[in-house]
Amino acid sequence: MSRQMIVGNWKMNGLRESSRELVAALLAGMPKTGPDVVICPPFTQLALLADSLASTSVGLGAQDCHQDPSGAHTGDISAPMLKELGVSHVILGHSERRQEHGELDETVREKAVAAAKAGLTPIVCVGETNDQRENGDYTDTLGWQIKGSLPDGFCGIVAYEPIWAIGTGLAATEAQIAETMTFLRQELVRQFGEAGKAIKILYGGSVNADNAVAILSIPEVAGALVGGASLKADAFLSIVGAASAG
Numbered sequence: 001m002s003r004q005m006i007v008g009n010w011k012m013n014g015l016r017e018s019s020r021e022l023v024a025a026l027l028a029g030m031p032k033t034g035p036d037v038v039i040c041p042p043f044t045q046l047a048l049l050a051d052s053l054a055s056t057s058v059g060l061g062a063q064d065c066h067q068d069p070s071g072a073h074t075g076d077i078s079a080p081m082l083k084e085l086g087v088s089h090v091i092l093g094h095s096e097r098r099q100e101h102g103e104l105d106e107t108v109r110e111k112a113v114a115a116a117k118a119g120l121t122p123i124v125c126v127g128e129t130n131d132q133r134e135n136g137d138y139t140d141t142l143g144w145q146i147k148g149s150l151p152d153g154f155c156g157i158v159a160y161e162p163i164w165a166i167g168t169g170l171a172a173t174e175a176q177i178a179e180t181m182t183f184l185r186q187e188l189v190r191q192f193g194e195a196g197k198a199i200k201i202l203y204g205g206s207v208n209a210d211n212a213v214a215i216l217s218i219p220e221v222a223g224a225l226v227g228g229a230s231l232k233a234d235a236f237l238s239i240v241g242a243a244s245a246g
């Protein structure tokens with residue numbers, strides 16, 4: 001299996017001291033040879049982590065960026081600003097942003113363009129609601145999200161995060177993940193041809209120390225986007241340990 005990637009999304013968690021402690025514990029336990037690891041703290045802790053991670057192999061990610069490089073956008077942060085801080089990756093179109101901020105596929109696509117232009121790797125999230133899964137039309141949703149959120153020439157990562165599995169403790173089953181990964185791969189190849197075969201697809205949604213081995217063993221799963229478990233050093237390090245070092 002090729003080298004996998006584990007991304008920790010701290011979401012809106014972490015004041016300075018707790019962030020300092022968590023990153024120190026993570027670095028102390030990080031295996032010498034392991035998967036690619038990226039930590040995405042809230043904006044306010046990016047500078048702290050940029051210092052802590054500077055001479056390590058752990059990447060630094062942000063949780064969003066604006067689609068414009070600068071301008072009158074109160075409260076927003078641009079991709080070049082993240083790049084200047086030492087950020088390498090940026091999560092875009094997370095369902096919490098799509099749902100809480102009404103973010104549309106078109107905006108996610110513009111953000112992905114802006115991120116790439118600034119030299120960041122976008123991690124674009126897609127995922128269906130519980131209703132869409134139960135109605136059986138979740139592939140329509142995912143198909144539209146892939147088509148609408150990924151720009152031409154997309155050179156980033158896709159994260160499949162079923163909304164009903166996020167923060168619920170109820171991860172998708174291995175069969176559901178495998179089937180959906182196959183569908184997403186078909187859509188990526190349909191949209192990007194040969195290049196679509198190389199786009200990594202992560203799984204996210206209640207990944208923890210207990211289910212990581214099983215989830216990360218599913219073909220097509222190139223890694224995991226981890227929320228809650230990324231806030232506990234032991235749990236996150238177990239997930240890192242379950243991933244392939246390639």
Ligand SMILES: O=C[C@H](O)COP(=O)(O)O
Binds near residue numbers: 161165169
């Ligand atoms: O970005 C991470 C995902 O939303 C997953 O969150 P979770 O691991 O807490 O379910």
